[in-house]
Amino acid sequence: MAFVEPFVITQEDSNVTQADGTAETLQDLFKYRVPTGIVIILRPGDPVKLHVDETDSSVGQATSQVLFEIRDATGEEIKPLLGPMQYANFSASGIGEFQDEDKIVRLGIGREIRVREKEYIVVRVKNATPYADKDLSWFSIECHRER
Amino acid sequence: MAPREQRFQLVDTDPNITEDSTFGTTRRETWKYKVPDGTEIILSKGDEFSLYAEDSGDAEYTDPGALVQIEVRDASEQKVINVYGPNNYKCSTEFQERKKIAKLQLDAPIRVKSREYIVILTTDDTGMDSASVANSYCRLLCTKRVLS
Numbered sequence: 157m158a159f160v161e162p163f164v165i166t167q168e169d170s171n172v173t174q175a176d177g178t179a180e181t182l183q184d185l186f187k188y189r190v191p192t193g194i195v196i197i198l199r200p201g202d203p204v205k206l207h208v209d210e211t212d213s214s215v216g217q218a219t220s221q222v223l224f225e226i227r228d229a230t231g232e233e234i235k236p237l238l239g240p241m242q243y244a245n246f247s248a249s250g251i252g253e254f255q256d257e258d259k260i261v262r263l264g265i266g267r268e269i270r271v272r273e274k275e276y277i278v279v280r281v282k283n284a285t286p287y288a289d290k291d292l293s294w295f296s297i298e299c300h301r302e303r
Numbered sequence: 304m305a306p307r308e309q310r311f312q313l314v315d316t317d318p319n320i321t322e323d324s325t326f327g328t329t330r331r332e333t334w335k336y337k338v339p340d341g342t343e344i345i346l347s348k349g350d351e352f353s354l355y356a357e358d359s360g361d362a363e364y365t366d367p368g369a370l371v372q373i374e375v376r377d378a379s380e381q382k383v384i385n386v387y388g389p390n391n392y393k394c395s396t397e398f399q400e401r402k403k404i405a406k407l408q409l410d411a412p413i414r415v416k417s418r419e420y421i422v423i424l425t426t427d428d429t430g431m432d433s434a435s436v437a438n439s440y441c442r443l444l445c446t447k448r449v450l451s
Binding site for chain 2: 159160161162163164166167168169205207254255256257258291292293294296298300301
């Protein structure tokens with residue numbers, strides 16, 4: 157019988173691949189592949205948190221473009237999940253907001269979305285020079301998983 | 304006598320907690336609480352969780368690279384339910400301001416019975432020693448049910 161429990165996707169998850177950005181290009185920064193036997197359940201209002209650092213260790217620019225999307229297993233079928241929006245939405249205090257309920261970005265989807273095994277949830281960032289650094293940036297999507 | 308329910312703060316100094324100070328970059332059972340006989344713990348949506356953690360260099364955990372997770376395990380530790388995380392460290396460091404404190408996002412309450420476990424796991428890039436575990440602390444606000 158399927159069992160649903162709270163779950164958080166972060167940059168440290170072993171199913172996440174990371175890649176440094178390229179200046180002025182909307183590019184995959186973090187890419188989470190749903191593992192076999194798992195369904196990720198995204199619900200309206202689920203918190204989404206992001207901190208972007210640049211390769212020179214300065215905080216990402218407020219006007220950087222951020223986009224969260226879902227891709228099927230082939231990577232060909234793409235559904236936007238959140239954004240495109242400015243990084244300023246995630247960084248109310250100058251750096252990424254990870255605590256304050258009043259300031260955290262939440263999924264504005266109209267209904268529950270199920271992301272099935274081998275599909276992807278991708279965080280894309282377009283930052284000017286210097287580009288976004290995968291080792292200094294971090295994110296979380298607080299959701300549920302079915303196993 | 305009918306069971307009594309009361310709000311309960313599970314803290315790292317509870318006598319039913321064992322601590323793990325495994326050194327190195329690993330996912331460690333920093334605090335492991337065994338529910339005592341005659342007691343149940345009820346975890347519900349919105350229950351608050353906070354922690355402060357130091358690594359073996361006596362420095363506070365830093366993101367990215369530090370994760371916090373809470374699991375409920377049965378007495379055999381074979382059945383595991385995830386109740387929080389694994390989330391970035393910073394998400395659960397607030398102890399005072401209500402709107403910033405981390406909260407459990409459970410769909411339904413979970414009853415943790417006698418001899419079952421609530422385990423707070425941490426991961427960081429440096430590791431912990433017994434001194435850094437002693438300098439670290441946590442709090443989980445939940446409900447305790449005394450059966451007798």
